[in-house]
Amino acid sequence: MSMAQHWRMVLGATTLWVAGNAVSADLKDLYFREAVYYSHQGEYFEALERLDAELAQHHRLDEPELDTLYPHIGEAEFSVGDFELRYRMHHRAGRAIRAVLEGDVEEEVRNDAAFRLARIHFQKDQPEEALHALNRISGRIPEPIRADVEFLRANVYMALDRPGDAIEVLAGLRDAENLEGFSEYNLGIALLYDGRQQEAIAQLDKAGQVKARDPGTQAIRDKSNLLLGTLLFESADFDKSQRSLDRVRLEGPFSNQALLRAGWADASADNYERALVPWTLLTKRQATDAAVQEAMLALPYAYSKLNVHGRAAVLYGEAVKAFSDELAKVDASIGSIREGKFLEALVREEIRQNKDWVIRLRSLPETPETYYLMSLMASHDFQTALQNYLDLEDLRKKLVSWESSFDAFEDIIRLRREYYEPLLPEIDSHFRKLDAQIRLRLEQREHLQQRLQQMLVAPRPDFLATAEERFQTLRIADIDSRLQADGRPDDDPLRLRATRLRGVLLWNLETDYHARLTETYKHLYALNEVIDEMQSRYDAFVRARQAAMHSYVGYEIPIQRLRMRVSNGLQRLNLLMARQGHLLETVAINELKNRRQRLEMYRNEARYAFADSYDRAAKAQASAEHDTAQRTDEEQG
Amino acid sequence: MTRCNAIRVFEPERPWARKPLGVIWAVAICLCGGFLSDSIAAQDLSREQMKGLDEQVQEIKSDVLSIAAELNGLEERLLYPSNTQVAVFVSLDRAEDARLDAVQIAIDGAPVAHHIYSFKELEALQEGGVQRIYTGNISTGNHDIDISVIGKLSNGEDFSANASFSFTKGVEPKLVDVTLADLRAGSTGIRLGEW
Numbered sequence: 001m002s003m004a005q006h007w008r009m010v011l012g013a014t015t016l017w018v019a020g021n022a023v024s025a026d027l028k029d030l031y032f033r034e035a036v037y038y039s040h041q042g043e044y045f046e047a048l049e050r051l052d053a054e055l056a057q058h059h060r061l062d063e064p065e066l067d068t069l070y071p072h073i074g075e076a077e078f079s080v081g082d083f084e085l086r087y088r089m090h091h092r093a094g095r096a097i098r099a100v101l102e103g104d105v106e107e108e109v110r111n112d113a114a115f116r117l118a119r120i121h122f123q124k125d126q127p128e129e130a131l132h133a134l135n136r137i138s139g140r141i142p143e144p145i146r147a148d149v150e151f152l153r154a155n156v157y158m159a160l161d162r163p164g165d166a167i168e169v170l171a172g173l174r175d176a177e178n179l180e181g182f183s184e185y186n187l188g189i190a191l192l193y194d195g196r197q198q199e200a201i202a203q204l205d206k207a208g209q210v211k212a213r214d215p216g217t218q219a220i221r222d223k224s225n226l227l228l229g230t231l232l233f234e235s236a237d238f239d240k241s242q243r244s245l246d247r248v249r250l251e252g253p254f255s256n257q258a259l260l261r262a263g264w265a266d267a268s269a270d271n272y273e274r275a276l277v278p279w280t281l282l283t284k285r286q287a288t289d290a291a292v293q294e295a296m297l298a299l300p301y302a303y304s305k306l307n308v309h310g311r312a313a314v315l316y317g318e319a320v321k322a323f324s325d326e327l328a329k330v331d332a333s334i335g336s337i338r339e340g341k342f343l344e345a346l347v348r349e350e351i352r353q354n355k356d357w358v359i360r361l362r363s364l365p366e367t368p369e370t371y372y373l374m375s376l377m378a379s380h381d382f383q384t385a386l387q388n389y390l391d392l393e394d395l396r397k398k399l400v401s402w403e404s405s406f407d408a409f410e411d412i413i414r415l416r417r418e419y420y421e422p423l424l425p426e427i428d429s430h431f432r433k434l435d436a437q438i439r440l441r442l443e444q445r446e447h448l449q450q451r452l453q454q455m456l457v458a459p460r461p462d463f464l465a466t467a468e469e470r471f472q473t474l475r476i477a478d479i480d481s482r483l484q485a486d487g488r489p490d491d492d493p494l495r496l497r498a499t500r501l502r503g504v505l506l507w508n509l510e511t512d513y514h515a516r517l518t519e520t521y522k523h524l525y526a527l528n529e530v531i532d533e534m535q536s537r538y539d540a541f542v543r544a545r546q547a548a549m550h551s552y553v554g555y556e557i558p559i560q561r562l563r564m565r566v567s568n569g570l571q572r573l574n575l576l577m578a579r580q581g582h583l584l585e586t587v588a589i590n591e592l593k594n595r596r597q598r599l600e601m602y603r604n605e606a607r608y609a610f611a612d613s614y615d616r617a618a619k620a621q622a623s624a625e626h627d628t629a630q631r632t633d634e635e636q637g
Numbered sequence: 638m639t640r641c642n643a644i645r646v647f648e649p650e651r652p653w654a655r656k657p658l659g660v661i662w663a664v665a666i667c668l669c670g671g672f673l674s675d676s677i678a679a680q681d682l683s684r685e686q687m688k689g690l691d692e693q694v695q696e697i698k699s700d701v702l703s704i705a706a707e708l709n710g711l712e713e714r715l716l717y718p719s720n721t722q723v724a725v726f727v728s729l730d731r732a733e734d735a736r737l738d739a740v741q742i743a744i745d746g747a748p749v750a751h752h753i754y755s756f757k758e759l760e761a762l763q764e765g766g767v768q769r770i771y772t773g774n775i776s777t778g779n780h781d782i783d784i785s786v787i788g789k790l791s792n793g794e795d796f797s798a799n800a801s802f803s804f805t806k807g808v809e810p811k812l813v814d815v816t817l818a819d820l821r822a823g824s825t826g827i828r829l830g831e832w
Binding site for chain 1: 769
């Protein structure tokens with residue numbers, strides 16, 4: 001494996017981000033905040049579902065600036081990328097982040113996006129593209145990611161086999177608080193790769209003495225000391241190696257390796273008595289650990305070097321038994337995985353509720369397959385594959401539940417159709433009659449309004465005559481025409497009377513005109529209120545009528561299409577899940593086979609050494625007995 | 638006896654890995670620290686396969702998201718048409734440090750939602766998230782909503798508060814936001830926002 005490959009493999013061990021997804025305090029859009037609610041619980045599918053829908057709706061609006069999402073649209077689009085990334089949808093996340101990068105956003109947001117994009121490339125083993133994305137960062141960088149940007153740059157340089165450049169970047173990160181221990185350690189590694197061994201040793205010595213409280217920094221400090229101890233050990237500087245290894249905490253994740261190394265440092269300096277201390281301690285630990293297993297051989301080896309062959313033989317005998325037990329355990333694990341129990345255990349809901357579920361899995365008595373898989377299960381590739389498997393299982397559950405809901409939908413539609421279809425024709429017929437009446441009244445009202453409008457320009461008092469007045473006018477005209485027909489002259493008293501009466505009516509109409517016009521307008525307004533009420537009832541009826549129709553019409557094709565999509569999706573998913581599961585099982589079995597091979601080798605060595613020690617012990621005893629007998633003879637003789 | 642393989646501890650570290658992975662991280666360090674067994678080669682072989690499957694998993698996630706979007710649209714049209722739709726959301730003021738245990742909602746006297754909060758849900762609310770506690774159907778016009786809240790104050794005392802509000806449902810979907818702002822203050826700490 002090349003250095004770069006090795007480097008990428010190690011660095012790609014996580015897909016999770018530092019950056020949080022807190023939202024602005026003034027975010028008003030309820031659907032966006034609902035997405036945030038899900039994302040904070042790690043339910044990224046639901047978060048994406050909500051936010052995608054909200055964004056799609058926002059983009060369909062005629063006046064998006066009136067929408068509550070409008071002021072936060074950039075933030076929402078950024079969050080989509082973030083959720084996709086957390087949901088391990090790198091392709092879509094990359095697209096979303098690129099869209100932010102190319103959009104009209106503030107410098108800090110653009111730089112943050114470039115940083116995220118760089119990380120995606122880096123995790124996808126594309127260090128050149130990662131560097132290209134990092135080179136797009138310019139100007140103001142958000143404070144929380146400032147050091148992370150440079151740290152990533154250093155890692156990218158290392159992945160590109162450019163340790164010299166990485167050294168330059170890491171040298172500037174020594175004071176970064178959130179990288180305490182990590183930047184020092186990585187600088188040591190970079191120096192090592194650059195062939196500057198002495199400087200690397202000095203740097204790792206510093207990294208091995210950083211003051212640390214949080215478990216992460218303490219672990220990296222342990223790791224620095226372990227590496228330093230190993231380097232010094234290989235340079236045959238056993239004393240310094242020992243001092244460095246002694247700094248590794250006894251309870252940390254590197255404790256077993258450090259104890260093993262410490263023993264070897266002593267043994268290499270021919271100080272076997274001192275080597276007994278760490279190795280004895282180590283042999284009392286969890287027997288599945290590779291370092292513990294090696295110590296089971298190393299401890300009797302030390303005793304044999306001290307010529308305590310009897311004790312060595314006993315310990316070798318114990319080691320043979322322990323290795324046989326472990327081999328049986330590994331065989332049981334392989335069998336269990338082949339029976340599919342490993343995958344069954346992985347998807348158990350109650351286990352996954354706990355964030356340390358991988359660790360808990362190990363403690364389950366019915367999952368022996370996990371005893372030897374802790375290292376494997378912590379590796380990036382396995383974690384990704386495992387997470388994918390779990391995601392597929394979640395998706396499968398969703399699809400299965402959706403598939404069953406289609407029947408319920410169809411039931412609802414059938415019941416609604418059965419209820420509405422007999423009712424609607426009668427309702428529609430009644431409505432048509434009412435509708436005709438309503439239209440007529442509306443036309444009348446419209447006509448009245450037009451007349452009144454015209455009267456404002458050209459007054460027509462006769463239009464405002466009451467029915468009585470109109471009747472009287474007609475009667476007077478009739479009387480007058482009859483008088484005229486009788487041949488009465490214009491000055492006939494009766495005709496004059498009729499003219500006077502007509503004058504009175506005209507007078508009233510003319511003098512009351514404005515008051516009547518005002519009154520008519522008042523009536524029109526009163527009518528408007530009634531018309532509005534009628535219109536709203538009319539609209540409500542139309543909506544209810546439409547809703548009734550929409551409650552059972554037009555669903556067949558969408559449901560059919562969705563049913564087919566869900567069914568196809570489920571088929572594809574089951575196939576993919578089987579392949580993913582098979583791959584996980586194969587990798588796990590391969591890992592166990594490797595461990596098995598090593599255990600067998602250890603057992604053979606232990607058996608051979610046991611026989612050898614036993615012989616030596618027997619010879620020593622015989623020799624001792626012979627010496628004792630000789631001395632007795634001499635004394636007696 | 639042969640000594641173990643030379644330890645390879647020549648990889649840089651990434652501090653960001655420690656935050657989300659918890660205990661697994663510690664094991665990961667072991668792994669990254671060069672204590673990889675001989676299985677590295679085997680893992681390398683399956684790596685390409687894993688990557689290939691990863692691409693397919695991403696595709697299927699995308700497909701299922703698109704199905705979910707279509708299904709949600711259908712479900713909303715079928716079960717919660719806009720002219721009768723009402724949705725009630727619950728949010729927590731960011732400054733609120735009381736522990737919310739449960740919320741109960743009744744509309745026009747009929748209980749429609751009751752939720753007991755888990756720690757994760759509470760944390761999500763405190764981070765600015767909003768929970769859609771109820772989606773249902775009501776007629777247009779005026780309605781009453783009653784909200785009951787129980788929980789524990791930061792000093793350990795139990796609290797409970799009730800508040801009633803009126804709101805008007807129009808022909809468009811009605812969104813009601815129940816904000817719990819100051820739970821010490823009792824019913825006055827419960828606010829109603831309408832959209």
